[in-house]
Amino acid sequence: MFQRCRVLRALRETGETLDAFTADLETYPQVMINVPVAKGCQSWNTAPTSVRSVAEAEAALNGSGRGRPARVRHRTADPP
Numbered sequence: 001m002f003q004r005c006r007v008l009r010a011l012r013e014t015g016e017t018l019d020a021f022t023a024d025l026e027t028y029p030q031v032m033i034n035v036p037v038a039k040g041c042q043s044w045n046t047a048p049t050s051v052r053s054v055a056e057a058e059a060a061l062n063g064s065g066r067g068r069p070a071r072v073r074h075r076t077a078d079p080p
Contacts, residue, residue, distance in 0.1 A: 037074075045072060 011021055035053075038042045044050055050072070057070045 043076065 007018075007021075011018060014021065041047075054070050054072055061070070
């Protein structure tokens with residue numbers, strides 16, 4: 001919501017339309033990779049293989065990850 005308000009403010013300040021304002025905007029796909037973890041595993045985020053995999057993914061981004069590291073989180077429920 002906050003970002004939407006910032007865009008609306010910028011449009012009002014510049015007097016541009018949204019189409020004109022975003023004409024040179026490059027979009028990038030978001031990639032999500034689900035990795036199964038053993039049931040009851042509490043150390044998935046500190047396990048050497050996990051840490052190494054995240055480091056490899058960040059290296060593959062080579063600085064193109066919008067300045068943020070790869071986001072890793074535990075999902076509490078698997079889809080049906």
